[in-house]
Amino acid sequence: MTPITYGHYQRVRRLASNGLHSVEISKKVGLTEFQVLEILSKTYSKLSEESEVDKVLRELDEPLIISDRDSRIIELRKAGKTLDEIGVEVALTRERVRQILKKIAPDLDFEEIRKEIYLREQHDFNMQFQLTHQLICDKWDEFKYLKFSEIANMLDLPEWKVRKSLSHIQYVYLQANEERKIAQTWTDGQCLESLRVAATYSFPLTVLKYRKLLEVGEVSGPTPALMWRRFGSWAAACEMAGVEYGDAVREYNRTWNDVELIKFVRRFMHSREDGKWAIEKYEEWRRLPEIEGPSATLMRLRLGAWSEIRVLALEIKVDGFDMQKFAELRKVE
Numbered sequence: 001m002t003p004i005t006y007g008h009y010q011r012v013r014r015l016a017s018n019g020l021h022s023v024e025i026s027k028k029v030g031l032t033e034f035q036v037l038e039i040l041s042k043t044y045s046k047l048s049e050e051s052e053v054d055k056v057l058r059e060l061d062e063p064l065i066i067s068d069r070d071s072r073i074i075e076l077r078k079a080g081k082t083l084d085e086i087g088v089e090v091a092l093t094r095e096r097v098r099q100i101l102k103k104i105a106p107d108l109d110f111e112e113i114r115k116e117i118y119l120r121e122q123h124d125f126n127m128q129f130q131l132t133h134q135l136i137c138d139k140w141d142e143f144k145y146l147k148f149s150e151i152a153n154m155l156d157l158p159e160w161k162v163r164k165s166l167s168h169i170q171y172v173y174l175q176a177n178e179e180r181k182i183a184q185t186w187t188d189g190q191c192l193e194s195l196r197v198a199a200t201y202s203f204p205l206t207v208l209k210y211r212k213l214l215e216v217g218e219v220s221g222p223t224p225a226l227m228w229r230r231f232g233s234w235a236a237a238c239e240m241a242g243v244e245y246g247d248a249v250r251e252y253n254r255t256w257n258d259v260e261l262i263k264f265v266r267r268f269m270h271s272r273e274d275g276k277w278a279i280e281k282y283e284e285w286r287r288l289p290e291i292e293g294p295s296a297t298l299m300r301l302r303l304g305a306w307s308e309i310r311v312l313a314l315e316i317k318v319d320g321f322d323m324q325k326f327a328e329l330r331k332v333e
Helices: 006-017 022-029 033-041 044-061 068-078 083-090 094-104 110-138 148-155 159-164 168-179 188-199 207-216 224-231 234-241 258-271 279-286 296-303 306-315
Strands: none
Touching: 006 022, 006 033, 022 033, 068 083, 068 094, 068 110, 083 094, 110 148, 110 159, 148 159, 148 168, 168 306, 188 207, 188 224, 188 234, 207 224, 207 296, 224 234, 224 296, 224 306, 258 279, 258 296, 258 306, 279 296, 296 306
């Protein structure tokens, strides 16, 4: 189909004013009868706009030959490359790249491409973390006593990947290992012997006095938290060692025993759907009117470091506060 020019427009109008029929006019000017009728029914400005549309439609009907360079440009764009990055790759300016893409691939939506790439990368990342998480779960009985870096070395992974591949519960255990100053190499006999030695300095022996003896170096032994985990309670450990234990509650203006303190922490951890169990979060929670729980300071005086206390809270058996919801892989942010 011949494109309509302004010259065509003038000739058709002149011949029509002389009384010629549209069929005769079309033969004289080299246009179809339909084009002649279009000219007679529209102004040139309107006709020229529609002719541009016709031109585009004609171009779409023609086979588009794409060079190797242009194919490479499309390939790079689909890979999420910017106009500048593509320009460097194919030795063109960003503007020339934009023009080529507009001509040969006008339907490519760059924002949609980037979004798809991001979602695909996130999926791949999550799959990697899920696989690592499963490896850690399979060997958890061995890994629960290690540090982040030690597990990373065993799995030949960066430490940050190990950290992101843990559940909230696993993270608590490893964080405690990270902060623990006294290695967990104590046998039951050594634990009990440390209590007997401590009893020669303080009688009856309380948790607070034992901790102070550890801090000043008078006694070498495990933390009170490890004693609690190993033997079930401070009282049970002292009884097995043949040591008279003191009523630690009397040293505070409180009525909570060790088990009740740990149950408070378990209750706090269970209430936090996001798994954020920092000591500051506990302080915010325990001040709620419906809670009125013991302070974090009291917790630490009685039971040791906050990281140790959280481990105790995970291991204590408490009805109604099932922590399994925190055993899944943490959400990757």
